[in-house]
Amino acid sequence: MPTDESITTTPESVADTAAAAAVAPVTTHHQQVLAKLATVDHVPGAAKPDAIITADHVTRRFGGMTAVDVDHLEVQEGAITALIGPNGAGKTTFFNLLTGFDRPNQGSWTFQGRSLSGKSAAAVAKIGVVRTFQLTKALSRLTVLQNMLLASTHNPGENLWLSWLPFTWQKHEKAATEKAMEILARFKLDTKASDFAGSLSGGQRKLLEMARALMTDPTVIMLDEPMAGVNPALVQSLLGHIQALRDEGMTVLFVEHDMHAVRHISDWVVVMAEGRIVAEGPPASVMRDQAVVDAYLGAHHDTDLGDDSLLDPKILARLEAEEEKR
Numbered sequence: 668m669p670t671d672e673s674i675t676t677t678p679e680s681v682a683d684t685a686a687a688a689a690v691a692p693v694t695t696h697h698q699q700v701l702a703k704l705a706t707v708d709h710v711p712g713a714a715k716p717d718a719i720i721t722a723d724h725v726t727r728r729f730g731g732m733t734a735v736d737v738d739h740l741e742v743q744e745g746a747i748t749a750l751i752g753p754n755g756a757g758k759t760t761f762f763n764l765l766t767g768f769d770r771p772n773q774g775s776w777t778f779q780g781r782s783l784s785g786k787s788a789a790a791v792a793k794i795g796v797v798r799t800f801q802l803t804k805a806l807s808r809l810t811v812l813q814n815m816l817l818a819s820t821h822n823p824g825e826n827l828w829l830s831w832l833p834f835t836w837q838k839h840e841k842a843a844t845e846k847a848m849e850i851l852a853r854f855k856l857d858t859k860a861s862d863f864a865g866s867l868s869g870g871q872r873k874l875l876e877m878a879r880a881l882m883t884d885p886t887v888i889m890l891d892e893p894m895a896g897v898n899p900a901l902v903q904s905l906l907g908h909i910q911a912l913r914d915e916g917m918t919v920l921f922v923e924h925d926m927h928a929v930r931h932i933s934d935w936v937v938v939m940a941e942g943r944i945v946a947e948g949p950p951a952s953v954m955r956d957q958a959v960v961d962a963y964l965g966a967h968h969d970t971d972l973g974d975d976s977l978l979d980p981k982i983l984a985r986l987e988a989e990e991e992k993r
């Protein structure tokens with residue numbers, strides 16, 4: 668092992684290092700994801716270089732109406748994929764199917780090559796695919812910390828036999844509480860740990876939903892309308908949190924109506940209409956796709972598919988500062 672003194676920098680070694688850097692430039696995780704997605708065709712059902720979730724021939728009918736009719740979908744590992752589409756397109760139903768909260772009429776899907784079809788929601792979460800849920804009335808009456816602890820996996824307190832051994836349970840609770848507080852601190856919710864979840868603002872509720880999902884250390888996180896009901900002042904911060912999850916290596920799949928958010932953070936966009944996938948591609952090109960424009964125009968005329976002005980960092984920084992003062 669050379670000592671610090673023995674390490675000398677010769678012109679040759681500097682040149683070698685520079686040459687090595689030129690051969691293998693350092694790229695961030697995000698740049699690598701974008702480079703891989705750049706090789707993908709912009710067509711519905713396109714194959715991905717590292718598909719972490721694949722779905723085949725997934726159909727869900729309600730009476731005579733077909734809510735989901737997905738022929739083939741692959742979700743790229745480590746990327747942020749947005750699932751968009753007009754109201755009633757089948758996005759939430761498809762989310763419910765993938766995460767075991769609903770059963771299809773037919774179809775199969777896999778996670779890391781393992782079949783997920785027919786698995787319960789709890790089993791899917793345990794494997795590493797977790798979705799966020801809107802804060803229900805019942806959960807609003809619990810504190811922020813209690814919400815977090817409920818999401819904790821492998822809680823021996825829920826196991827009939829282990830619950831007779833308070834020591835085991837207490838040890839788990841201490842570890843889970845420490846983990847919960849760490850995650851809450853990340854989302855700046857630690858000071859609200861003892862507050863009722865129902866007292867949080869719209870944006871803070873969304874952060875809590877995300878924080879809850881992280882209690883199970885997921886590989887894939889599925890966010891259901893993360894921007895719904897969020898004050899514009901908190902949008903930037905929420906988007907930053909979602910990007911941070913991706914930059915830590917998590918795969919993010921999210922359903923969203925807010926096109927500004929979709930444009931701003933998505934690496935890839937999948938468009939559903941009438942149960943089917945009608946377009947796929949990077950955000951900018953998807954928003955120009957005629958099939959997408961037609962799908963939205965057919966459903967609601969007032970959707971703004973462009974314009975990022977709401978996300979002007981200067982305006983948002985000012986709004987955020989004002990929100991904090993309040």
Ligand SMILES: Nc1ncnc2c1ncn2[C@@H]1O[C@H](COP(=O)(O)OP(=O)(O)OP(=O)(O)O)[C@@H](O)[C@H]1O
Binds near residue numbers: 729757758760761
């Ligand atoms: N449990 C159900 N029973 C009957 N019909 C249902 C049920 N769940 C969903 N649907 C119908 O299936 C279709 C797809 O609904 P879904 O909620 O999946 O669409 P979505 O794209 O998520 O819409 P939105 O963006 O408005 O949330 C809709 O026509 C809806 O009315």
